[in-house]
Amino acid sequence: MxxxxxxxxxxxxxxxxxxxxxxxxxxxxxTSNGTGSQSANLVLLRTIFQMGVPVGGKxxxxxxxxxxxxxFTIRANAQGWTARRRDADLFVAMNVESVEEDIAAxxxxxxxxxxxDLEKHLTRxxxxxxxxxxxxxxAEVCPDARLRRLVVNMIYVGVVAWLLELDMEEVGRAIxxxxxxxxxxxxxxxxxxxxxxxxxEANLPPHRPFVIRRMDRTAGKIIMDGNTAMxxxxxxxxxxxxxxxxxxxxSSLAEALTDFMAxxxxxxxxxxxxxxxxxxxxxxxxxxIVTGAGWAGAxxxxxxxxxxxxxxxxxxxxxxxxxIPAVVIxxxxxxxxxxxxxxxxxxxxxxxxxxxxxxxRHPLLIPATLAECYEFAMxxxxxxxxLQTPVFIMSDLDLGMNxxxxxxxxxxxxxxxxxxxxxxxDLDRLGGxxxxxxxxxxxxGWRTLPGTRHPKAAYFTQGAGxxxxxxxxxxPADWQNNLDRLRRKIDGARNNLPQPAIxxxxxxxxxxxxxxxxxxxxxxxxxxxxxQHATPTxxxxxxxxxxxxxxxxxxxxxxxxxxxxQNRDAQVAAILQxxxxxxxxxxxxxxxxxxxxxxxxxxxxxxxxxxxxxx
Amino acid sequence: MxxxxxxxxxxxxxxxxxKPAPTNRIGETMAAYKGAASTLCAGCGHDSITSQxxxxxxxxxxxxxxxxxxxxIGCSSKTTAYFMSLSHGFxxxxxxxxxxxxxxxLANRRLVHVCVxxxxxxxxxxxxxxxxxxxxxxxxxxxxxxxxxxxxTKGQFSATADKGxxxxxxxxxxxxxxxxCALAIExxxxxxxxSFSGDVKQLVPLxxxxxxxxxxxxxxxxxxxxxxxxHEGSTKSLKFARENEDPxxxxxxxxxxxxxxxxxxxxxxxxIDLPDQSKLLxxxxxxxxxxxxxxxxxxxxxxxxxxxxxxxxxIYHSPVRGRTLAExxxxxxxxxxxxxxxxxxxxxxxxAEVMEAYR
Ligand SMILES: Cc1ncc(C[n+]2csc(CCOP(=O)(O)OP(=O)(O)O)c2C)c(N)n1
Ligand code: SF4
Ligand SMILES: [Mg+2]
Numbered sequence: 001m002x003x004x005x006x007x008x009x010x011x012x013x014x015x016x017x018x019x020x021x022x023x024x025x026x027x028x029x030x031t032s033n034g035t036g037s038q039s040a041n042l043v044l045l046r047t048i049f050q051m052g053v054p055v056g057g058k059x060x061x062x063x064x065x066x067x068x069x070x071x072f073t074i075r076a077n078a079q080g081w082t083a084r085r086r087d088a089d090l091f092v093a094m095n096v097e098s099v100e101e102d103i104a105a106x107x108x109x110x111x112x113x114x115x116x117d118l119e120k121h122l123t124r125x126x127x128x129x130x131x132x133x134x135x136x137x138x139a140e141v142c143p144d145a146r147l148r149r150l151v152v153n154m155i156y157v158g159v160v161a162w163l164l165e166l167d168m169e170e171v172g173r174a175i176x177x178x179x180x181x182x183x184x185x186x187x188x189x190x191x192x193x194x195x196x197x198x199x200x201e202a203n204l205p206p207h208r209p210f211v212i213r214r215m216d217r218t219a220g221k222i223i224m225d226g227n228t229a230m231x232x233x234x235x236x237x238x239x240x241x242x243x244x245x246x247x248x249x250x251s252s253l254a255e256a257l258t259d260f261m262a263x264x265x266x267x268x269x270x271x272x273x274x275x276x277x278x279x280x281x282x283x284x285x286x287x288x289i290v291t292g293a294g295w296a297g298a299x300x301x302x303x304x305x306x307x308x309x310x311x312x313x314x315x316x317x318x319x320x321x322x323x324i325p326a327v328v329i330x331x332x333x334x335x336x337x338x339x340x341x342x343x344x345x346x347x348x349x350x351x352x353x354x355x356x357x358x359x360x361r362h363p364l365l366i367p368a369t370l371a372e373c374y375e376f377a378m379x380x381x382x383x384x385x386x387l388q389t390p391v392f393i394m395s396d397l398d399l400g401m402n403x404x405x406x407x408x409x410x411x412x413x414x415x416x417x418x419x420x421x422x423x424x425x426d427l428d429r430l431g432g433x434x435x436x437x438x439x440x441x442x443x444x445g446w447r448t449l450p451g452t453r454h455p456k457a458a459y460f461t462q463g464a465g466x467x468x469x470x471x472x473x474x475x476p477a478d479w480q481n482n483l484d485r486l487r488r489k490i491d492g493a494r495n496n497l498p499q500p501a502i503x504x505x506x507x508x509x510x511x512x513x514x515x516x517x518x519x520x521x522x523x524x525x526x527x528x529x530x531x532q533h534a535t536p537t538x539x540x541x542x543x544x545x546x547x548x549x550x551x552x553x554x555x556x557x558x559x560x561x562x563x564x565x566q567n568r569d570a571q572v573a574a575i576l577q578x579x580x581x582x583x584x585x586x587x588x589x590x591x592x593x594x595x596x597x598x599x600x601x602x603x604x605x606x607x608x609x610x611x612x613x614x615x
Numbered sequence: 616m617x618x619x620x621x622x623x624x625x626x627x628x629x630x631x632x633x634k635p636a637p638t639n640r641i642g643e644t645m646a647a648y649k650g651a652a653s654t655l656c657a658g659c660g661h662d663s664i665t666s667q668x669x670x671x672x673x674x675x676x677x678x679x680x681x682x683x684x685x686x687x688i689g690c691s692s693k694t695t696a697y698f699m700s701l702s703h704g705f706x707x708x709x710x711x712x713x714x715x716x717x718x719x720x721l722a723n724r725r726l727v728h729v730c731v732x733x734x735x736x737x738x739x740x741x742x743x744x745x746x747x748x749x750x751x752x753x754x755x756x757x758x759x760x761x762x763x764x765x766x767x768t769k770g771q772f773s774a775t776a777d778k779g780x781x782x783x784x785x786x787x788x789x790x791x792x793x794x795x796c797a798l799a800i801e802x803x804x805x806x807x808x809x810s811f812s813g814d815v816k817q818l819v820p821l822x823x824x825x826x827x828x829x830x831x832x833x834x835x836x837x838x839x840x841x842x843x844x845x846h847e848g849s850t851k852s853l854k855f856a857r858e859n860e861d862p863x864x865x866x867x868x869x870x871x872x873x874x875x876x877x878x879x880x881x882x883x884x885x886x887i888d889l890p891d892q893s894k895l896l897x898x899x900x901x902x903x904x905x906x907x908x909x910x911x912x913x914x915x916x917x918x919x920x921x922x923x924x925x926x927x928x929x930i931y932h933s934p935v936r937g938r939t940l941a942e943x944x945x946x947x948x949x950x951x952x953x954x955x956x957x958x959x960x961x962x963x964x965x966x967a968e969v970m971e972a973y974r
Binding site: 220221228232235236237239240241264270272273275276286288290296298315318322409410449450451453454455457461 | 678685701702703704706708711713714716720721722725743744746944947950951954958959960961966967969970974
């Protein structure tokens, strides 16, 4: 095992020969929430995107509506790595609440754009500091004093645009897009950005350490958050009933869905809705509504976060045992309890996989990209009806609420799978049916929907023990048969769920398993490990549980495998250990659980310190 | 196809002398409305309500194929297995039938939803869902089989136990009872009735009225638990209910497809018009009570509680009809569950339009 030579982030950008670093920069803006800085940050992000440079945006916000510190981080990177990086190259300090801590946390040599009012908090001399008279600048362009608090943010857009050599034409386009339909606001904001830009040009030293130069790596791409992508997937998946109870970070999914459905899912002739969205009284009701709808034949889903998942536990067990389709989207935040409601984690993997009492287990789909949010939402609706069981989609705050780039989504190519449903005609032909009989050998019975006009159609759905004809039964053999069949059903689905994505390198010295939003940090870490630490890695990205057979093969082919996770207890590592007891000693974890998105260096350090294979 | 003679079923030779069983409006016999044999205690009030439900559905001529039977958990909730085996039933989890029924209704509102719940199921663990279901005006007949105890868990007091009513073990309930009828009125429910499992004459027309109502209809039926709450000192015992039931009026139901034959003297009868043109006829007894006045209805509930009166009958019927949940949501006429793919999957151009907006 090699000792780790360095745990220093390798991405420290230096400007030794005074050449600027091109298209590789992390910009962080500290404001207080509720001041409208989001628009300014989106303009910066969009400008870089329009200039063809891959970019991502992460908002770190407080659990509060107005007045507490919030940080927005933009990472532009020619290679497409947009995972969180630990330190910023260019920091904009606008918030008195956090300024001292913000400045203390900067890496030596970083550029600091400092609000002139905050200059007294500057205690360091190892930074490149630009003190900007934001108050005076905004007063000049914005006569209405009440609007200055909002417009001042666009001044820093201009300053940053000058510092990064952003094209002001593109800034103008980004502002026009951000304020489309509000020409007055667009004009005012453009004037502010120009004022900031002009001030910087006139007052700042000409050397700029980080610059953005046009590329063509974003052509045709979209920029979106995962919740919006998931909502689109639900709409295209033919969802008809959705029930939810507001909770960060899933609320914006329900709200995006509400907007899309209102716009695109009304009958052309009658103007009537082909969907129902209910804001329920709590998450128990939400999953109850979904289960009732699934029972009666609708494609139904709910979205929530950890606390809601906890409340849903009992009905999820009912839906599992009574075999009713349901889709549950978990946009994970940090727990236990209220935890950190506006921070990200993968802390619900274990509780969702086994949610409810008794022997329960549920298929989990785990998206890592916008496209997967869209596709898995459609697929989950199919799988739920096919498997007649609750299917979970495990997203997280980072994926759901932050901004990601993607190729545009393609319309669905396969027809909807409505699963095994018998009609009155089928019943005429068959002469009857037994609801829970495994006639096809896949553990999945056939069902009828209420309202089927046939004397053999009805059956009694219950969470109580039943035989394969759905008759109540407390016979030990009936109970056990049922449980065994349910296991066959869920286990049998493993190779029909999204399959793992495997990437290998020559002469690997470590093997990693990751899932969800850990993917982008892992990809970057693998590059760093291979190029700077002579540690090539094999990597399997899990896209669903129960794990496909290829997961077992991957683990069996490596003497040690680290599961990279954003939770304390290495939950998926534990699930895999339980799944493959014979391979359990090989499975370890690299964990990250401070509420921030995973960064590459945590993975690099994890691999180097836990030990790659001997060379 | 007749329900009682399923297609392809071997013809059963009829006993030669037997008269043909009476049939209802849709040509079905009572047999088509039967369920599995009850497993409740002999004499349980719930079984008697089951019989009245069968009678109401049969006489209304509602096809069992069109009915969805919902319930929670409890002795009462079990009873959805004991009527109408030709209907789909969903015996879910404790207290959440209202939520599950909401989903089922949204999926297929052509179904006639009937929910059977208990006082524990509705007034304790499921109280929130019950109230919110009513706020939404979910078309459903919601029957509460109210025995003042948790029967299935062996007789603990429920939240509807009256103040001063005694437990089997002798102690008294000191806590304020929850009156599901008063709450229902508060929540905007437009059809609220209270009855007694032993009052067949009253319960059947009230259930029929509820079925004809077309919005949320709550029927709170005192239904004695003969095993755990039938002792002296209980205000939900069979004896107490029989001796104290005080009907507000005599209830008659006239379906829209039958002419009014009874001849009620002017001023003695209140006619309640139901949305499908059926009528409830309320003939005055000692009380001079008009259930179309919300304030009076609430007053009545409060007075009944203060004075420990067991008043039964139609407690409230709203003279104006609010919009059902489906109407509020402007849903298409067809069941959402059965919409074909082309109606629930927007065209590819829509996706292209959305993608453009995010470029
Ligand atoms: C979550 C949950 N908690 C507790 C129970 C136990 N339990 C079953 S039925 C019941 C009470 C039923 O009372 P009620 O609804 O009044 O019905 P009754 O049996 O009196 O008809 C309880 C507490 C349960 N099934 N589920
Ligand atoms: S315990 Fe009470 S409520 Fe339950 S079946 Fe027996 S008598 Fe009825
Ligand atoms: Mg009870």
